[in-house]
Amino acid sequence: MAASTIPAVKAAFVTAIAANAAFSGVQVTYGHPGRNAEREFVFVGGTSTANQEWATLGAGQRSEEYALELFVSVLQPGADQRDVTERAFVLFAAIEALLRADPSLGLALTGVKALRVQLRPRRLIEGPVDDGRLGEIHADLVVDARI
Numbered sequence: 001m002a003a004s005t006i007p008a009v010k011a012a013f014v015t016a017i018a019a020n021a022a023f024s025g026v027q028v029t030y031g032h033p034g035r036n037a038e039r040e041f042v043f044v045g046g047t048s049t050a051n052q053e054w055a056t057l058g059a060g061q062r063s064e065e066y067a068l069e070l071f072v073s074v075l076q077p078g079a080d081q082r083d084v085t086e087r088a089f090v091l092f093a094a095i096e097a098l099l100r101a102d103p104s105l106g107l108a109l110t111g112v113k114a115l116r117v118q119l120r121p122r123r124l125i126e127g128p129v130d131d132g133r134l135g136e137i138h139a140d141l142v143v144d145a146r147i
Contacts, residue, residue, distance in 0.1 A: 004052070005115065005145045010044050010068055012105045013117070013141060017042055022094035032071075039076065042091060045069035048140060062147050067140035070095070070119070077132035085126055088135035095119060114146040 010030060018028040027033055027041035050066035072095070074088040096119050099105075104115045123138040 005064060005143065005147060006047065006050070006066060006068070008107065009105065009115070009117065009141075009143055009145075012107050013068070014044050016098055016105055017095060020094060020098060022091070026091065037073070040074050040087070040091070042070070042072050042095070044141070045071065064145040064147055065143065067120075067142050070139045070141050072137040072139070074135045075129060075132055079133045081126055081133050081135070084133040084135040085124070086135075088124075088137050092121070092137050092139070114144075116144045118142045 014028060014030045017023055023042065025040070027038040029041065029043040031045060032043055033041055046069055048067045048069050050064075052062050052064045054062055072088050072091050074084050074091070076084050076087070099117055099119050103117055105117060107115055118141070119139055120142055121137060121139045125134065125136040125138070127134055
């Protein structure tokens with residue numbers, strides 16, 4: 001039995017985003033890209049909350065709930081803030097569409113009885129940066145799993 005679904009779900013989500021045509025030319029990473037960040041990037045970070053509880057029914061089953069941090073960032077030189085923010089939301093909407101189409105991310109993990117992933121936006125950051133405008137959406141991928 002897996003100790004947690006976090007690594008598998010995180011990897012599957014990064015793979016699903018990177019494979020989607022809407023993200024052609026967008027940097028998609030498992031964790032922050034660091035100094036190698038491109039002008040448009042999406043990364044799945046750590047957990048903002050996590051909890052596991054033993055299920056009351058079912059031999060040795062556990063219920064796992066957590067929120068993986070998701071960041072969608074767009075930086076455009078000399079751009080209008082509205083254009084930058086709208087581009088960030090186009091990418092965010094494509095991520096939402098992935099989850100609507102398959103809330104389990106197509107994962108068939110050994111030992112996992114059920115898996116559901118939802119997207120919850122948390123924060124929009126906008127503003128000028130050294131060479132343009134930034135639009136960044138912070139969100140949570142809220143995961144419910146039975147392991």
